Amino acid sequence: VAYIPTLPDALALMVGIFHEYAGKDxxxxxxNKGEFKDLIDAQFPQVFQNSKDKEGIQKLMNDLDRDKSGEIDFTEYMTFLASLAVVCNEYLLESLKGGKKPCK
Amino acid sequence: VAYIPTLPDALALMVGIFHEYAGKDxxxxxxNKGEFKDLIDAQFPQVFQNSKDKEGIQKLMNDLDRDKSGEIDFTEYMTFLASLAVVCNEYLLESLKGGKKPCK
Structure with a gap:
């Protein structure tokens, strides 16, 4: 029987990947900006195709950097991932429309 | 070479597990309260040992239910998971203290 991943696995992965990139320098x-760009390039190659667009990555960082420290801390990173999950979920529900309506 | 899980895998897992429980009834x-309790029991058996404590699970639900709908929607669920990740991260950093200091 294959191991079925659980929510703690997902949380550990998110913590681990943050430190893999945050620890670079x-x-x-x-x-920092370079670490964030590397993370986006490696983890979301399809989603953020324009990370070579320096202006785009800077705009995304500015949006996420709530405390204006110039860097993305762990809480800001988790807010980003939670927002992505909400978008994924809405996309999923939208794609199910027309078929069995998933929600009341 | 083993497949290395990525952040999209973690997001898909979070979305999938939410619907596994939310779709029950x-x-x-x-x-709803029964679905939330089942999710906590199955996914966090060690962390929330007191989910048999009906008052405890109700208190947690009340804290998470920002819009006071009586149920936990996807955004509230992601806020919960993001908070757990922040706690995990702080625990990790705390456990590293005394050794090489991980942060400036």
Missing amino acids: GNACSL | GNACSL
Whole structure:
């Protein structure tokens, strides 16, 4: 029987990947612009095709950087991932429309 | 070479597990009390050992239910998971103290 991944696995993966990139240089508890770009390029190659667009990646960072520290801390990173999950979920529900309506 | 899970895998898992439980009965887009309790029991058996404590699970639900709908919608669920990830991350950093300091 294959191991079925659980929510703690997903959480551990999110924590681990953050530190894999945040630890590259400078402050090991936050992602600077280069680290954030590397993370996006590696983890979301299809979704953010324009990460070579320097203006786009800077705009995304500015949006996520709530405390205007110039870097993405762990809480800001999790807010970003939670927003992506909400978008994924809405896309899923939208794609199911026309078939069995998933929600009341 | 083993497949290395990525952030989209973690997001898909979170979306999938939400619907696995939310779809059990009633509104398929939110977790009612029974569905939320089943999810916590199955996914976090070690962390929330007191989910048999009906008062505890109700208190947690009340805290998460920002819009006071009586159920946990997807956004509230993601806020919960993001909070758990932040706690995991702080626990990890705390456990590393005394050794090499991970952050400036």
